[in-house]
Amino acid sequence: MFEPFIKRAENAVGATITRVSGNAMAAVPLVLAFGFATAAAAWWAIDSFGPLVGNLVIAGAFLVIAAFVFAYARRREAQQQARASAELAALTDASPFNAISRAIQSSNASQALLDLAKSAAPAAAKNAARVALREAPRNLPLLLGAGVGLMVAQRLVNAMTNGHGRH
16 A cells, blocks of 8 residues: 555655756756866956956846846746645555544444555565565664574573572
């Protein structure tokens, strides 16, 4: 039941990492090219209009570019917000909490909840096993330490009770 949400989040994270790394690799030559273009434009403006007016022309050009970029970013942000709201509405309709709420409100709530649990159990068990297997190597020292600690604690308790604590 939760598998589509998990898969969607994994895909979104992977796509974001790919996009950001590609943008970062393209940004270095783009910044260098922009720097040389700015230097050439400043040289031309100063040569054509003089130092004061030439620098004001370059500053004005950057202000116009900034205004266009700002307007474009605001429009893109509004489109993203609208898309996110639509996706959230779709996810809310398919939400497991809505399914549970519908099951509780049904005429035979206990049977509806049991059916819902039966349908969700295989996917939930598969996801739990996948996460446990993926996280186990990273947590292995912690698990081994906990096991050794429990063994030492058991031996201490047995030594303190001289083995008489067992029934």
